[in-house]
Amino acid sequence: MTRKSRPPGRGRTATISVPVAGRLHSAAIHLLRRLRQSDKASGISAPRLSALSVLVYAGPRTLGQLADTEQVRPPTMTRLVQAMEAEGYIKRIPDPHDKRVTVLQATAKARKLLDKARSLRVSTVEEMMKNLTAAEIKTLDAAAKLIEDMAKR
């Protein structure tokens, strides 16, 4: 589902979207307020969880790349990585072509942790959805796909 480039003549679309953006924003805030609670149960801090999910869901990368995507300086990432390495969530793999580089890879333990955290959050959402009609669920599904698409770039 790739976003089609919109040709001229889209009319009042931008104007219509303004209040919707506000409502969508509020909805996201309130949904996430709920989810944050299940997040704490994972027992890992937000910066670590964030860096680790990059490694788990987007694959291995170097420390510098990870620092860039997480928008921190390399020394900060060094420490985050050291802590998570000591806890068995990250493995360092030396780059054979460039000995200065270490590629970081999430371990099975990390994947298990994130899967657990995810399923906690997902069941919170399920619980919230349990009284919806089939049509309402369809609407949410369509919206989820649209949002993914929008967030992709």
Place this chain on the structure above:
Amino acid sequence: MTRKSRPPGRGRTATISVPVAGRLHSAAIHLLRRLRQSDKASGISAPRLSALSVLVYAGPRTLGQLADTEQVRPPTMTRLVQAMEAEGYIKRIPDPHDKRVTVLQATAKARKLLDKARSLRVSTVEEMMKNLTAAEIKTLDAAAKLIEDMAKR
């Protein structure tokens, strides 16, 4: 728009909702990741922003109540409040019935700050939505309303 209590015979709704909950969860995460960036621009830390928005959007309450809702110990909240009081975001109002208690109230400056933060985030969402069709926007709007309803309890 109050959630209607669903009578028996809703059939496979719960089963259908399972993968949708997962997709909705992912969508929310990715949307949030975007919004966190605009949040930084507000220049206030996450714990403070969170506590302050309780006061702004849910109204005044005592320090102890605020500590409870934010899930921190009273000393932690004392410090958060002291900092925000010094910056002019919170006003303390002595409780006439119980002199041990101070009721915390957000100032106009706080409201202005949160409005600014909100509009930053909303324009991020608008920007993301700018290539959607009218039908897609309608879907998002319906979903936003459903989510608000779900999150409400």
Place this chain on the structure above:
DNA sequence: CCCTATAATTTAGTTAGGCTAACTAATTAG
């Protein structure tokens, strides 16, 4: 009036995340 409970603060200390500056080691360019 005393005793206990409660609201908030102070005290004293920890932990985590962030930074810059200075360093080592490896790579690449002249």
Place this chain on the structure above:
DNA sequence: CTAATTAGTTAGCCTAACTAAATTATAGGG
């Protein structure tokens, strides 16, 4: 073969958020 660049680490410092324990002041029942 130097010189400059790049990846990552170390060291040192700062701030924010958090905690438990002790303290202060008020409330309220017996």
